[in-house]
Amino acid sequence: MAQAITLAADAPMLSAANTGFMLICSALVMLMTPGLAFFYGGMVRVKSTLNMLMMSFISLGIVTILWVLYGFSVAFGDDKGSLVGWNFDWVGLSDIGLTELWDGYTIPVFVFLVFQLMFAVLTPALISGALADRVKFTAWALFVALWVTVVYFPVAHWVWGSGGWAFELGVIDFAGGTAVHINAGAAALGVILVIGKRIGFKKDPMRPHSLPLVMLGAGLLWFGWFGFNAGSWLGNDDGVGALMFVNTQVATGAAVLGWLAYEKIRHGAFTTLGAASGAVSGLVAITPAGGAVSPLGAIAVGLIAGVLCAMAVGLKYKLGYDDSLDVVGVHLVGGIIGSLLIGFFATGKGQSDVAGLFYGGGLDQFWKQCAGVFGVLAYSLVASAVLALLIHKTIGMRVSEDEEVAGIDQAEHAETAYDFSGAGGGAARTPASSPAAPAESKKVDA
Template identity: 55%
Template sequence: MDTGAFAWAITATALVLFMTPGLAFFYGGLVKAKSVVSMMMMSFGALGLIAVLWILYGANMSVVDGVWSFSGNPFSDFGLAGIAGDSEALVGTAFGATFAIITVALISGAIADRAKFGAWLIFAGIWATVVYFPVAAWVWGGGWILNLGTSMGLSAEVIDYAGGTAVHINAGAAALALALVLGKRVGFQKGIQKPHNVPLVMLGAAILWFGWFGFNAGAEFLGDFSGAGLIVLNTLGATAAAILGWILVEKLKDGKATSVGAASGAVAGLVAITPSCANLAPGWALLLGAITGAVCALAIEIKWKLGFDDSLDVVGIHLVGGLIGTLYLGFFATDTGLFLGGNADQLIVQTIAAFSVLAYSFIVAYIIGIAIEKTIGFRVKNEDEIAGIDTVVHGEEGYALVD
């Protein structure tokens, strides 16, 4: 790796790490004022815990020796002593850690206002170990998803450049499972709760967008940077189009285009372009963004119709957006998509990968969540939820006035 590539690797790692505090701001502004500390701490708790687990054994698990291996051996280089003198390997490992961190943190939005912090950390550690680390190996570390097309005798392989399956579908499915385990917030009904700090939401979305250029283009340090320009442009264009798609739906449906809607649309667009940023022409990326923004604006209404309480719409944005972005490649991926010179093979492998990760993550997350709820309890008391859980769980207030 030359010095320029090495510098970009460090910069991209910092950009992706910055996304988790950005997520904390985004989620923190969406909850009520007396839960903002709790909400932000769930992101920071994930940052601390998952970084440690990744260094101890997660990085080892994310690379497999055989296509059909579940994961790598967690104890093959416990604590990474074996690469302590290899700067390139170390920075690559740090880059991978930031993806694991943000993926786990995303899940927390589904259980805002009602989760115990300790129970959340236990869930985060177990889920990362048995779901994220193995799935990362399947998608990027030589596993079965990476080699699905060859294994099936097809002409196309799964495309997931930066994490449509491993990050967004994975986290979104787990979020749905936890929302079902913890149940509805007290007084759950449409319109009962408004974001307590809209500027905080906008700030968080802006930080996420800023960091996402490292998220999507970061891995270019492993190659010759030939695809970096397309990735950067698509990350800009799809996100911008998604903002327009979301606020157009809001205007038509509710009569007003909101700033929270614009921020949410931006995140939805970022989610959708994540798997496809290196494999779409810019025009098709714009179309993807517009479709995703509009569909996700409608998808967040599903929870009211089906009666599950996904507090901050992790399912409607990350699961739905991740599915759209992953499956869209089956139709519009350059040269291999069904409509752009390919055949149905790309769509077949994208579909199998997407729904396999969805099913695995949902089932395992549900089992872990139920086990925690039945033993130590996952949800705070109703009276603490009503009062606001910041002081109960953390002994702090987000907006305390002192003399």
């Protein structure tokens, strides 16, 4: 009886504060998907704006339903061979108690699963930036459904699920450097190698149509990323979540400076697109590392990521692959940088007592990080390419050449992002028979 009393006393109890905090973090991560839509939407030409927005938004619908039906069970259910999870009671989320706690934490299972749902929604949306201007919307929707089933759900189990091979190996990934960013970046590379380049790649100007929209999207991503990163400690009261919050801000600021400095030296200007892209590269790189490094380490991670990602985005022109909005250069490269630098900058005083090379820990953790990074990269690259090839050979992945040239928004959505037909205000509202019509028309023409 005494032992039972002790165990009951030691058992975690539901915390209203942690529950509320995690619900807020979940909402912040959800905001990242529309933020990403704006970020990508501003980077494309006018004729592709709506399609870019829709490629992100559709993930909110598709992945949510699949997560309820079986995704949560595959990602976080009982381990099956270190590759997938499964818990039949979680299929459809029908047998989860409202106050049932998540795996020794002080938050309900429902709170944990909705937080992780937002990660699952965002990850395939990241891929879409590499495919701008040329993919059928129905093919993209099918790809999202297949990809999260075959790639994201199992990889999430590898990295975060109890019994997953990367988890058991000791790979550190605080909030998704491997499971989210390397996974999405490698998938993007696999798909674009299958579907090919945009018409006019390296010949026609393909500049962003709205840099203010890009900056708005980057700001929303930065804001939401605090929930993405700090929330991944699930409300524990040991200060690691606060460290992650600080490191998120520090690394991102450092990456902006690093990217802009490289850009000024290389191209002679500080661009708004560079500032926005630099911010995202820093957010990506600190995502796996922020709970393991100090703020000084976060500065190093951010600076290195900002410079190397800025260099990496130019590789598509040298190597000839058409990564439309630099998903490979920012997310794949940034995720690799952040994950591997843990092996050098981990202090042993954050989320675990594991120390990196610069803190006396040798290279043991670095090799573990390499295994996680390249295991996820290889699987996602190959599996994503195979899925894209299957779709490409059946229903077709790309729109027709005429539709691509004319604009994918009109072809796929029967809409355009901007309607200028009413420009001038009064002229559009004045009846042709009105005496004022000629004067108003002259005013508009002027």
